Amino acid sequence: MIRFTPPLQPAQFQRRLNRFVAEVSLGGEIVLAHVPSSGRLGELFLPGAEVWLQPAASPRRKTAYTLKLVRAAGGVLVAIDTQLTNRLVGAGLRAGRFAPWQTYPNVRAEVRRGDSRLDFLLTDGERRCWVEVKSVTLVENSVALFPDAPTARGRRHLAELTAARQAGDAACVLFLVQREDGRFLAPNACTDPAFAGALWHAQAAGVVVLAYRCRVTPEFIAVDFAEPLPLRR
Numbered sequence: 063m064i065r066f067t068p069p070l071q072p073a074q075f076q077r078r079l080n081r082f083v084a085e086v087s088l089g090g091e092i093v094l095a096h097v098p099s100s101g102r103l104g105e106l107f108l109p110g111a112e113v114w115l116q117p118a119a120s121p122r123r124k125t126a127y128t129l130k131l132v133r134a135a136g137g138v139l140v141a142i143d144t145q146l147t148n149r150l151v152g153a154g155l156r157a158g159r160f161a162p163w164q165t166y167p168n169v170r171a172e173v174r175r176g177d178s179r180l181d182f183l184l185t186d187g188e189r190r191c192w193v194e195v196k197s198v199t200l201v202e203n204s205v206a207l208f209p210d211a212p213t214a215r216g217r218r219h220l221a222e223l224t225a226a227r228q229a230g231d232a233a234c235v236l237f238l239v240q241r242e243d244g245r246f247l248a249p250n251a252c253t254d255p256a257f258a259g260a261l262w263h264a265q266a267a268g269v270v271v272l273a274y275r276c277r278v279t280p281e282f283i284a285v286d287f288a289e290p291l292p293l294r295r
Contacts, residue, residue, distance in 0.1 A: 063284040070114035141240035191232035206244030237273040247273035248294040
């Protein structure tokens with residue numbers, strides 16, 4: 063679980079100026095907020111949408127706030143900060159909360175393999191398992207979809223995980239759905255058919271594909287460890 067400190071402040075989304083900056087209305091005043099995601103988020107970033115901001119730690123930062131949450135259609139809260147996913151998964155791995163990896167006592171973050179830097183390397187003596195984490199914010203008809211924009215980087219990570227598995231290591235891609243209404247996971251083949259193909263190729267090569275959803279409130283975000291989400295083609 064990650065608690066939001068300092069507390070988040072409610073605001074209204076106005077418009078996205080560029081990939082990482084948005085205008086929001088806070089207490090009737092237009093302010094700039096950092097958008098901690100490179101995703102399109104078009105279904106979330108609608109004028110007037112309810113959002114939650116976190117004040118920046120440094121008063122010298124160009125944007126005084128970070129946009130953390132958006133209320134989507136239907137009222138569900140969505141966390142858009144891609145850095146939260148690695149923090150949540152890293153804490154879960156070190157606490158032994160993810161059943162597939164409870165036997166790996168050592169956890170290292172941001173480890174280079176080949177041309178990529180993968181999120182986690184788990185080790186137990188000579189045994190190694192590579193884990194790459196993907197943040198999911200898009201849900202349609204209860205199906206969590208990734209990606210929401212074409213991702214050459216995501217395909218490269220899948221290729222590296224496949225190579226690791228073929229070299230004898232264990233490997234996994236873990237999709238963390240940062241909202242509560244996802245009941246299944248599927249690759250977004252309409253948006254990025256190449257990523258979908260790479261995912262099925264990786265799974266056929268022995269890369270484990272897992273997905274978990276999160277509970278999201280204005281006070282905290284936590285992984286639902288009850289069971290992984292089923293995977294749909």
